[in-house]
Amino acid sequence: MRSILVLNGPNLNLLGTRQPEVYGQTTLKMIEDLCVAHGEAIGLRVEHLQSNHEGALIDAIHNARETHEGVVLNAGAYTHTSIALMDAISSVQLPVIEVHLSNIHAREPFRHKSCIAPVVVGQICGFGAHSYVLALDALAKHLEESAAS
Ligand code: DQA
Secondary structure: OEEEEEEEOOOHHHOOOOOHHHHOOOOHHHHHHHHHHHHHHHOEEEEEEEOOOHHHHHHHHHHHHHHOOEEEEEOHHHHHOOHHHHHHHHHOOOOEEEEEOOOHHHOOHHHOOOOOHHHOOEEEEOOOOHHHHHHHHHHHHHHHHHHHO
């Protein structure tokens, strides 16, 4: 079974109580459980990690080289600022799907730019917790197609 890392960045540990009008009522634990269950249903073993620290997210991406075949990443606000995260993704041979609960393109202009978008397989945003399900499906398909080619 393929192993996937679902990696969540800053402030996402507060989901459920953080700006529910923007991010919904779903907690991070509910999203992680959803990812594990959906992963099982489509043949992926899902592990998950959350950190509020940029360096820890970079370490997790580096470490995933040894342990996982792909990453679903919600980098939170580091999406919009972190060249270091972009470089980390570029430095590993792992497919990464960028995910956001909210539609970042319909929000404040500073959220429209993603530093990591140029180095990920693709971006999914705006579907709340279901964005993660869509990202796992996209990653599974991408890995199947890569294996076949
Ligand atoms: C977010 C969108 C980011 O702009 C924001 O900083 C977050 C959450 C989302 O999932 O919608 O922390 O990544």
